[in-house]
Amino acid sequence: MLRLLLCVAALSRLAGANTESIPAEIDISSCSISYFGQVYDKLYVGSDSGKLTVCFKAAYSSGADNDCLVASLSTVTQVSWLKEDNVVNAGSDYHTTLKFTGSSSCGAILNLKDANGKVHINYHFRTFGKLAGMQIKLEDTTASLAVDVQVGGKQLHQWSLTKKVTADTKDLSGCRHLGAAYETNTKGCDSKGQSVACSSSAAVSTASCGQTERCKGNGECLFDAICTVTGPEVIDINGQVGSVPDRCGYSLLSGTGFKLFAVFQERRRKDVSFVDHVILHLDAKNVNIQLGPGRNAKVGDSVQSLSSSPKKVHDVELSKDQTGVTAKMTLNKYVVSIFFDGTTAQIQMTGPGAGSLQGLCVNSKKTLSEVKSSDHSLADCEKKLTETPDVKPDCVAMTKHCNLLNEAPFTSCHAHVAPKPYIDVCTKTLCKYPAVDGLQCQFLEAYARACSTYSSDSLTGWKSKASCSAPQVVCQDTDCITHEFCGQDPVGRPRCLCRAKFADKYRSADTLGDKTVCKKNSASVSLPSCLLAEKGIDYSILRLNDETCKGQMDQKTRMVMFDYNSQKACGAVITAKDQKIIYENTIKTDDSGSSGEIYRHGSVKMDFSCFYVQPEVHDFIFKLKGG
Incomplete structure (x- = not known):
């Protein structure tokens, strides 16, 4: 502490210092300073709306992508600065307080003064290899001072100083990776979904997560996967595609305490099936929760009145908006969210791992007889039916339409969700079934929703590019019976x-x-x-x-x-x-x-x-x- 006090005392004198009026641009290229993983050759000192700012990238501008120290101090009009050429070795306050290693060969000292030459605050910067620190002292008689530590224009944390504290030593160390800053001894996730670690020595390392894993905010790779069931196809958590050619019920997902089934039915043609509804069975309650047909939910035989505010039934949160109905539950460490919009079911699973889960969502290539549900299948449902189409679909045009998933704006999501399985199921279905009842947009909508699960990108403009309107809400409350399905009549009305x-x-x-x-x-x-x-x-x-x-x-x-x-x-x-x-x-x-x-x-x-x-x-x- 004695060294720190002597050093701070020297700050007041700054023999040979340069004094400039604020705003000032200070060249420190002969002693570059590191600030949270980025090395800078200049300091920009300014005063803006009652704020004293010391920035590294450019002059301060509120909300700009900048690295700055922002203090709530309006009296400073001058800055005296000096390059310090002495070497700081092990045993300094930086080493004992911040646990730094190595030595520092130079530093930069700032004295911030008012118009009368009175010093209000001292900044003393030092770089130790990839590590960086600052000694700061409040000289003013004010009771306290808050200093916002900003990285990329966003507050990383705030320091509070009082006149009772003679001086304080602060850590400016960190890592930079793909434009983001990380403090030492922390982990996070980068824009590519990788796990990022910034070590105590400010060394950055990355690790890719597995195919069915997602990087969470704390930098851990955890099981987090999505399964999409649309038309007659199941895209499992590994991106494999499996087809259901009949009108039976099959297990999509089962784990300890729950089972999820999908029932398939034909629509306009006998030889093509579509997912008609999904059934969540809770073992402990021995109850079925059914989503669909259409955008509704039943608990047992009781149709539920739902809204966007979740309604808890048997520990399952049920909700409904204009796009569809959602069931969400937490069971035995798994969080399962099931969405159904009348045409597509999407199931997101997060938990300890996929090992204990079974069903077509885990492996869509399983033999259907292994996962067929006798409780949810009618007699002869597996019988293959044939039909000669009245008009053969234009497969060339439909293939071109499906391949829009390879183009912008969908390309922004390719790092999160592979488009190929969705293109494959879109092409396969539309090359043998007419593009009616919104089917032409169904597969693109399914991809966009899967993307929204893992990305904040809104994919702006894809609907107009694909000639797709907003998700159809007209079938949401259209109640059809067993031998019917909700589709569009010749003039596009829901019937x-x-x-x-x-x-x-x-x-x-x-x-x-x-x-x-x-x-x-x-x-x-x-x-x-x-x-x-x-x-x-x-x-x-x-x-x-x-x-x-x-x-x-x-x-x-x-x-x-x-x-x-x-x-x-x-x-x-x-x-x-x-x-x-x-x-x-x-x-x-x-x-x-x-x-x-x-x-x-x-x-x-x-x-x-x-x-x-x-x-x-x-x-x-x-x-x-x-x-």
Whole structure:
């Protein structure tokens, strides 16, 4: 301490010092100073808005990317400075207080004064190889002084000085790596996701994390991986791609205390499946939490009312926003977050390691029979179905579209999430399935969301470049039943459309509904509402010849029934001939009071007839004759 006091006393005199008015630019190239891993040849002393600033990179400017010492002191107008040529060896305050090693051959001393020449504060800089320190003394009679230590324009920490402290020794040592500063004896993560360590001797070292690991804020490489299930494909935590060709339920992820399943279903075509919903099973509670179909959540059979504020159910946090629904839980050291938007499921896992986890998300190449869930699979769900497409997709155009993931702005995320698996699943699906129901943007959206998990880059502009709108929220509350899925009708409206397997018997017969049923005094016909929706027809605007006779929807089966009888003929033409009762009627568009919505698709006319012979019933199907 004696050496420090003598040194500080000498600061007041500074024989042979240069005195300049502030702002001042001081050349210290003959004794360069190290400041948190960066060596500088100049000091910039200034006074700005009541702040005394000593900067190393450039003159002080609030918010600028600069390295500075900023003190709340407004009285300083002059600086006296001197290069110190003496050698400081082991045993100094730098060595005993800061545990430095080695020696320092020179230093720089600053005396900061007011207009009357009174010294208010002393700075004494010394560099010891890669280490650096500063002795600082508050000469002012003020009770205290705060000095902000800024690196890159951001406060690293703050020093507090009082007049009771004769002097203090501060550590300016650190490391620089990829534009970021690190204090000695600390670890962190760099912009490439590597672990960075700054040793006690200010030596920097880096280590790459494993494929399923992520560098966390403390510089540790921890298991943190994402699995994406979109369309019929599973991109596992290792970037492998596996396909689900059928309509069964499979285990995505299982660990101690929980299991996660995905159920696949067909949509417009029988030979292509899509993830329909995911089911989280909690072993201890013996309860299922289901996300989807669509953007909803069920606990058991109870549909949950959710918002952006998490709702805790059985220790699982459930939330919902305009993009989808999320379930998050912590179980046996694992944190699992499951997101589902009606088309894509993304599962993020963090924890002690992947070793104890199983399922397609861990290895998408597993034999499907090994991970099939009998509890969530219907009979014959694994049976392969074939279908000849009406129009073959333009694979060249779709491949070009999918390869947008190789271009900006997606390139900014390539270091965090490999684009190739997403390009592969996009190309594979769109080369055999029509780009409808938002499918063309689904795979790009899945990549962008995976990117947002590990990067703050917003990928600005990708939607306009890919001709994609914001995530569809229209299906969020569209409640379809088992044989339906939420898609877009011919004018892009969200509707419950028919799954291909259900619709097959109607399409093969070229009909829009079941056979007409004739009885002695009545006739009726049922139309699946999903078949009408495919053609952009809203059942509520249809009627029989009598405009008061409209179809009635059965909410459980979603069948629309039109019927009439001898008491209410509904405009039917009923004739008797050759011991037959003949019924004739027409399902048509209700033109009365139209607001224009009806005519967007043209008028509709469906004639149907049947006859009744005691005791036999002869049924006829009906077809769309106009529209």
